[in-house]
Amino acid sequence: MNARILVVDDDSALAEMVGIVLGSEGFDATYCADGSEALAAFTAAKPDLVLLDLMLPGIDGIEVCTQIRAVSGVPIIMLTAKGETTDVVAGLEAGADDYMVKPFNPSELVARIRTRLRTPVVAASGSSLRIGDLSIDIEGHEVTRAGKAINLTPLEFNLLTALALNPAQVFTREMLLEQVWGYQYKADTRLVNVHVQRLRSKVEIDPDNPTVVSTVRGIGYRAGAVI
Amino acid sequence: MTIPWTTRVGRGALRLPSRAVHLWRRSLQFRTVVTSMALSGVAIILVGIYMSLSISNDLFNSRLTQVLGESQRASAAAQRIFDSAVTTDRAAVQSVMNAARQSIRDSTSSALVAVYRVPGQSISPLAPQDFASSELTGGVITPSLRSSVQKSNDQQYWQSVQLPAHDALVPGVVVGSLLTIPGVGQYELYIGYDFEQSEQTLRFIQQVLLVAGFGLLVMVGGVAWFVSRIIVSPVRLAADTSEQLAAGNLEVRIPEKGEDVVATLARSFNHMADSMQRQLTELADLSVMQQRFVSDVSHELRTPLTTIKLAADVLYNQRAEFDQTTRRTSELLNAQVLRFEKLLGDLLEISRYDAGSVELESEPTNVAGLVQDVVGTMTTLAEQHGCDLSLSAPGGHFEADIDPRRIRRILTNLIGNAIEHGERKPIEVEVDSNATAVAISVRDHGVGMEPEQLESVFSRFWRADPSRQRTLGGTGLGLAISLEDTRIHQGQLDVWAAPGQGARFRLTIPRDRKVPIGSSPLPLEPRDVKADGGER
Numbered sequence: 001m002n003a004r005i006l007v008v009d010d011d012s013a014l015a016e017m018v019g020i021v022l023g024s025e026g027f028d029a030t031y032c033a034d035g036s037e038a039l040a041a042f043t044a045a046k047p048d049l050v051l052l053d054l055m056l057p058g059i060d061g062i063e064v065c066t067q068i069r070a071v072s073g074v075p076i077i078m079l080t081a082k083g084e085t086t087d088v089v090a091g092l093e094a095g096a097d098d099y100m101v102k103p104f105n106p107s108e109l110v111a112r113i114r115t116r117l118r119t120p121v122v123a124a125s126g127s128s129l130r131i132g133d134l135s136i137d138i139e140g141h142e143v144t145r146a147g148k149a150i151n152l153t154p155l156e157f158n159l160l161t162a163l164a165l166n167p168a169q170v171f172t173r174e175m176l177l178e179q180v181w182g183y184q185y186k187a188d189t190r191l192v193n194v195h196v197q198r199l200r201s202k203v204e205i206d207p208d209n210p211t212v213v214s215t216v217r218g219i220g221y222r223a224g225a226v227i
Numbered sequence: 228m229t230i231p232w233t234t235r236v237g238r239g240a241l242r243l244p245s246r247a248v249h250l251w252r253r254s255l256q257f258r259t260v261v262t263s264m265a266l267s268g269v270a271i272i273l274v275g276i277y278m279s280l281s282i283s284n285d286l287f288n289s290r291l292t293q294v295l296g297e298s299q300r301a302s303a304a305a306q307r308i309f310d311s312a313v314t315t316d317r318a319a320v321q322s323v324m325n326a327a328r329q330s331i332r333d334s335t336s337s338a339l340v341a342v343y344r345v346p347g348q349s350i351s352p353l354a355p356q357d358f359a360s361s362e363l364t365g366g367v368i369t370p371s372l373r374s375s376v377q378k379s380n381d382q383q384y385w386q387s388v389q390l391p392a393h394d395a396l397v398p399g400v401v402v403g404s405l406l407t408i409p410g411v412g413q414y415e416l417y418i419g420y421d422f423e424q425s426e427q428t429l430r431f432i433q434q435v436l437l438v439a440g441f442g443l444l445v446m447v448g449g450v451a452w453f454v455s456r457i458i459v460s461p462v463r464l465a466a467d468t469s470e471q472l473a474a475g476n477l478e479v480r481i482p483e484k485g486e487d488v489v490a491t492l493a494r495s496f497n498h499m500a501d502s503m504q505r506q507l508t509e510l511a512d513l514s515v516m517q518q519r520f521v522s523d524v525s526h527e528l529r530t531p532l533t534t535i536k537l538a539a540d541v542l543y544n545q546r547a548e549f550d551q552t553t554r555r556t557s558e559l560l561n562a563q564v565l566r567f568e569k570l571l572g573d574l575l576e577i578s579r580y581d582a583g584s585v586e587l588e589s590e591p592t593n594v595a596g597l598v599q600d601v602v603g604t605m606t607t608l609a610e611q612h613g614c615d616l617s618l619s620a621p622g623g624h625f626e627a628d629i630d631p632r633r634i635r636r637i638l639t640n641l642i643g644n645a646i647e648h649g650e651r652k653p654i655e656v657e658v659d660s661n662a663t664a665v666a667i668s669v670r671d672h673g674v675g676m677e678p679e680q681l682e683s684v685f686s687r688f689w690r691a692d693p694s695r696q697r698t699l700g701g702t703g704l705g706l707a708i709s710l711e712d713t714r715i716h717q718g719q720l721d722v723w724a725a726p727g728q729g730a731r732f733r734l735t736i737p738r739d740r741k742v743p744i745g746s747s748p749l750p751l752e753p754r755d756v757k758a759d760g761g762e763r
Contacts (some may be wrong), residue, residue, distance in 0.1 A: 011530045011531075011534070013531070013534045014530055014531075014533055014534045014537075017533075017534045017537045017538055017541075018537065020537075020541065021537055021540075021541065024541070081529040081530055102529040102530060102532070102533040103529055103532045103533040103535075103536045103568050104533065104536075105536070105540065106536075106537050106540045106541065107540075189590075218591055218626070
């Protein structure tokens with residue numbers, strides 16, 4: 001069955017064009033042109049991924065993003081015309097997994113969508129991992145602390161798994177961008193920073209003194225507490 | 228312990244004039260006080276000298292008048308005694324002489340008396356002996372005075388002399404007159420008067436004048452200090468306020484008091500500050516408007532461009548199925564959409580700089596590593612254009628706090644330009660660093676530029692040679708953006724070029740943006756050109 005993608009954009013020409021591109025790549029596109037109807041459209045269509053324009057009539061894209069994140073962890077890719085620091089960071093902090101600055105290439109759009117829809121390939125080291133006091137059930141896509149499930153989005157789960165699979169390794173932001181986001185070239189390291197913060201707010205007991213995902217100053221991140 | 232103490236005093240004494248010079252240059256008030264004290268001092272000295280001279284003159288003259296009167300009276304009294312006496316024998320004459328002496332002593336305040344017989348008269352057996360008080364002997368009475376007196380006729384002659392008194396000489400006068408003893412002959416009478424009293428009075432007056440003059444000088448200094456303070460304080464306040472204004476505190480004003488020139492200064496200053504504040508606020512508003520405009524344009528242009536780009540791409544990917552005309556059309560469309568996109572991106576970037584809305588996103592980055600990375604990325608392009616791209620990095624192997632995206636953009640642009648204008652000749656990239664800065668240079672051996680072209684090389688939409696084809700599709704904004712990217716790093720972007728010898732661009736960025744660049748680690752002029760010398 002084809003993956004369903006909800007395109008939330010008020011520009012009908014662009015939405016239709018994106019639909020044509022997605023259709024030619026084997027996705028089913030549904031549309032919504034108004035921010036205030038986006039959540040209803042989301043619940044009705046049950047998409048596998050959302051393409052979300054930041055500037056929308058009704059309520060803006062960042063607010064829509066927050067609403068969707070409140071009910072679902074479905075991947076969200078923001079479409080932004082600005083690329084300005086504040087907009088991008090606000091969108092990422094609202095829970096968007098990735099963003100694309102207009103104008104984008106169709107091939108790039110498709111590649112990014114495929115990365116977000118793909119389940120990470122897990123090494124044959126087993127189906128269960130430990131990181132700090134958490135256990136990760138890779139096949140069940142579940143993270144638990146002392147038997148209690150922690151609700152993560154697929155992206156956060158991928159990020160945590162990537163770190164946990166190689167606990168001895170210090171990951172640079174660029175490595176994480178490549179492994180988790182699928183970027184083959186230099187990209188915006190704020191993606192990593194913001195999502196590590198979001199992940200920590202869910203998995204850390206005290207996010208200010210992280211013990212699950214720790215920062216290695218000047219390099220990046222690694223699993224476990226600071227040595 | 229004595230020596231260090233003396234040394235310290237010596238040094239202090241040396242330091243004092245330099246401190247005064249410093250004060251003189253720095254303090255208008257100090258200068259005013261010193262100048263008025265110096266000028267008043269000269270005036271006081273002149274007045275003092277004049278007063279002292281006229282007082283001493285007056286004292287001398289009044290004493291002289293008194294002395295001459297006394298001497299006149301004494302001489303007359305003596306003459307009367309001689310005239311009425313019977314001078315028949317020597318003893319009588321001697322006693323008359325003694326009486327005259329007594330009378331002289333009684334009628335005058337001085338005890339210094341001398342009586343000499345006028346020489347050249349016939350010798351008289353009655354003639355009494357010459358006599359003189361000891362103070363008047365020893366050349367006090369000069370021969371010239373004596374000869375004047377001898378020739379006189381009832382006239383007094385006087386002369387200023389130094390009279391011995393209490394082991395010292397005191398100023399005084401000797402008054403001489405002629406006495407006639409009937410039947411005996413003429414005698415010279417000299418009476419000495421000391422002027423010690425007048426001298427003491429003069430000294431006292433001079434002392435009083437000195438003290439008063441000094442007191443006056445101090446008071447003039449005080450008055451000058453006080454008056455200059457009244458004038459200088461508002462000026463100083465105005466200076467402080469303008470300093471604060473210049474530092475960006477636009478709210479400060481000078482209090483306006485009264486109607487005088489200082490109040491006028493305060494009013495005009497405040498007026499200026501008001502007008503400045505208004506204009507700055509307007510400018511700030513304009514800047515905000517421009518930023519909003521940039522943001523709006525960004526959104527409004529980018530959304531349709533995205534649709535066009537997607538459409539062009541779909542067509543381009545299917546071009547194999549088209550006939551030749553449509554295929555070429557779709558290729559042109561695709562290429563120009565890319566160019567349009569790049570131009571729009573550059574325009575928006577330069578507008579962001581113009582609006583001042585660019586912020587540096589710096590992070591510790593290994594400069595040499597970054598350069599190596601960019602050179603690696605550009606190698607394929609360079610090879611396609613037949614250029615050999617080489618890197619030499621003796622320095623720069625450390626983490627500098629830079630915005631890697633912007634430095635990468637500068638470098639990509641510089642190397643791109645070098646490839647475009649390098650005429651298939653080698654391109655050399657160098658990285659070096661020193662204590663304050665790290666520098667990256669890109670050198671090509673292409674057509675180079677004329678000196679007048681160098682001036683406009685960073686101008687927007689400027690083309691070195693309008694007839695040249697833009698093989699790499701530059702937008703004409705590349706170097707302008709590079710310059711802005713450099714400036715936001717507090718760095719420098721310089722260019723050297725010579726016709727036929729190629730060009731060299733040098734980027735210098737400080738290691739720490741708070742510490743200014745001392746000198747660039749790399750020379751601007753290529754070493755090989757320097758060696759050739761006169762060819763430039």
